[in-house]
Amino acid sequence: MEDCLIDKIPWIPVLRAGNADALPLRAALLESHQIDALDGELPTVNIALLRHAILPVVLHALGPLTKAAWDEMIIAPGFTDDQVRQLNDYLDERRHRFAAFHKEFPFGQTPDLEPAKKNGEKPSTALIPTMASGNNTPVRRRHTTDGNPLALPVGDAVRWMLHAQCWDTGGIKGGAVGDPQAKSSKTTGNRGGPLSNFAVVTPIGRNLYETIILNLPIGPRAAGDLPAWERVAPGPNWEERAPAGILEWWTWGARRMRLIPHQTDEGARVSYVVLAAGDRVAGVPPWEPHATWVYRKNTKKDKDDPDAPDVVRAPRFRQQGAQAWQGLETLLTLPKEEDAAFETSTLLAQAAASNTLGADYPLMLQTCSIIYNTHVTTIKDITFDTLPAPIAALRGDPQVWDTAVEAARQAAQLATATNRLAANLAQAASGPAPDPDRGNHPGDKLLSALRPYVLRFLKGCQTTTDPEQRARAHAALQTIYDREAQRAGNELLTRVPPSAFTGRTREVRGKPMTFRLAEAERYFNAARRKALPLIYPPRPEES
Structure with missing residues (x-):
């Protein structure tokens, strides 16, 4: 069964010269200068592909990046010959970690994961927020049921699996065999995916290559910071902890999952998945590069702790129905301005500080949010918007x-x-x-x-x-x-x-x-x- 995501499975949807296409990971990276943009089913899918695959591969293979290196890369027409060699070597060495159904290291999944409840597998639509599954009936409906699930091609299933790792709802999840914290074949108190806690702001360039570079943070790598495919494959057990750094955070295993393939006349398909609780993290790391920030009065300040700050820095949410340009002040306010109520993202601040990015560069910003109910157990809306961002305004x-x-x-x-x-x-x-x-x-x-x-x-x-x-x-x-x-x-x-x-x-x-x-x-x-x-x-x- 073919499952190589590096060279065989076309799972990265792209636009090239205005035409839709799908490519394996290597081709999407090496041909990125010829690709207009990612073209996922939703903008939230594009974010999942960037954070869980494209960005960590490039940053781990070529980084950590200095400001001088970043300044050179953003004006280059594409990856240099030396960078192409580094990327090829990196992918070749890790080919077995990018196999969708590898016995020991299935990409983004937990090997041999089994539901604690008999017949506890979920239909593939459980990964797709715009489709009905269980008691969730979204606006967009297709004639599928839990007993007659959608048979997803391998590439589609991997895409939606990564999307669930980023944006899945919280609440009760089915337990997994071997999870000591599962009670009555389920786990409770699960939080939403890592991106459920803030409005994601993504800088967009003139082509996919420039978009990749605009989304790579500058700076040293934290000790022990590795992407998921460099770590031991996760088991059914999970814990609450802080990520070591950006690479681990981008590939965070918020859910334990396993795609269940079956063969059809049209090739391999995924109709059912195992989905269980994964690692938890308390809040958004203060160095999250895709978040903008607001400064608020500390309403939880302990009267017995006079040293507690009067003002706290929190990631910004996007109000349902609001358009991106309505929060323009948040997007354009540089970090650490005195008495500022807002702060733009790390990525926008570093673009503003570039010595090579011209003031007339046509930078676009895409904002994405999934709006949940109070308990983050159901999805109310998916919002996204795009707007031009004047570099001169970012530069103050x-x-x-x-x-x-x-x-x-x-x-x-x-x-x-x-x-x-x-x-x-x-x-x-x-x-x-x-x-x-x-x-x-x-x-x-x-x-x-x-x-x-x-x-x-x-x-x-x-x-x-x-x-x-x-x-x-x-x-x-x-x-x-x-x-x-x-x-x-x-x-x-x-x-x-x-x-x-x-x-x-x-x-x-x-x-x-x-x-x-x-x-x-x-x-x-x-x-x-x-x-x-x-x-x-x-x-x-x-x-």
């Missing part, structure tokens, strides 16, 4: 940074004003104020309408060095903002009933307040004008 150019961030803030202010208009009109018509945490809101619709204009403006910030031209572009963007905000406001105003003209008086925070259409419109127009100072300069008495 105050004009570019201020312009880019201000454009995002102004859009958010208009969305807030639109939502407030909707709430005031609802109350003027004797209805309840909309719940800000539930349902769809007109401000979200406005942000979606503004998105293409914001992205085009950010793209212009990457290539425009003339401050006056950038200021004219910002004024033009505000004109578009104004047009779309007025359109959103008029849509709300034309829908209100006649009773909104006379309004309604109700008690707010112990005081009577009257809600009328006229006041709601006046507040909206004032907020709209205040948010757009380039086209509505403040009056002398207001400045």
Whole structure:
């Protein structure tokens, strides 16, 4: 049964000259300069392939990287002849560790793993978050059941297995034979996969080679830091511990798994898997390269510990429904700026510090998150977005940074004003104020309408060095903002009933307040004008 992921199984989906293709690992690496991008079923699959296979192979074979080496690699047309030789030697020496069904070292899996419960194997769809499995019925459905599972080709099964290692839900998992911590053929208290704890921000280059280099962190390797295929194959037992370093963290075994192959007329297929508890880690390591960070007040500070910090650094989550450019300040704020509330990722900071990456480099950022319920036991949504990132803003150019961030803030202010208009009109018509945490809101619709204009403006910030031209572009963007905000406001105003003209008086925070259409419109127009100072300069008495 063919299972070699290095040269035989085409399991890395790619786009080449706009055409979809699938390649074995070696070809994907050595031809990366000719490949546009990874092309997984979901952007989260691309992240899993990068972190669990592509990046650790390159970093372990060629690293650790110095700043000078990284600066040379990011402007090179591809891997050098010497680097190609190193990668080939590395893969040849570890060929047996990249076999999907190796008896002793199945790639990414636990050999001979058996479920503690009779017939406890899971259907292959248990690995795929967009497909129904057990009591999970996602929006996208196919006509498969646990008794009639999807027969996945080997490459697809390996891909989704790595995806589960990154993003699997938490809660109760089936126990495995030989796991001393399994009780009644199951384990409880399992945490979500390592990437369930933050919004993943991935720098994207002009081709796959540049994307690989942009995602390789600079710096020495921690003692004992090795990828999973350099370690002893895991058994059914597991523990909670900290990863030794980036290579182990990227290939972290959050689940014990085994793919169960069977032969068909179309070749090897995987219809069932064994999935059990794996190693646990307390939180996101502070050196996680794909995370951005926020600084918050330490609400858990122990009064008996006066030395505890007042502010803690935490990985940033992405709010459901939010677009990537709405968090632009987080993405563009360099580490360790004094009194900063945010901090960008290690990878973006090192791109900004590059001596060879030009200010007009067309860097793109892709953000990915899986949104879970409170207990991380079910998936509510999968969100992803892509936006241009001006290198000059990352490097701290105050004009570019201020312009880019201000454009995002102004859009958010208009969305807030639109939502407030909707709430005031609802109350003027004797209805309840909309719940800000539930349902769809007109401000979200406005942000979606503004998105293409914001992205085009950010793209212009990457290539425009003339401050006056950038200021004219910002004024033009505000004109578009104004047009779309007025359109959103008029849509709300034309829908209100006649009773909104006379309004309604109700008690707010112990005081009577009257809600009328006229006041709601006046507040909206004032907020709209205040948010757009380039086209509505403040009056002398207001400045």
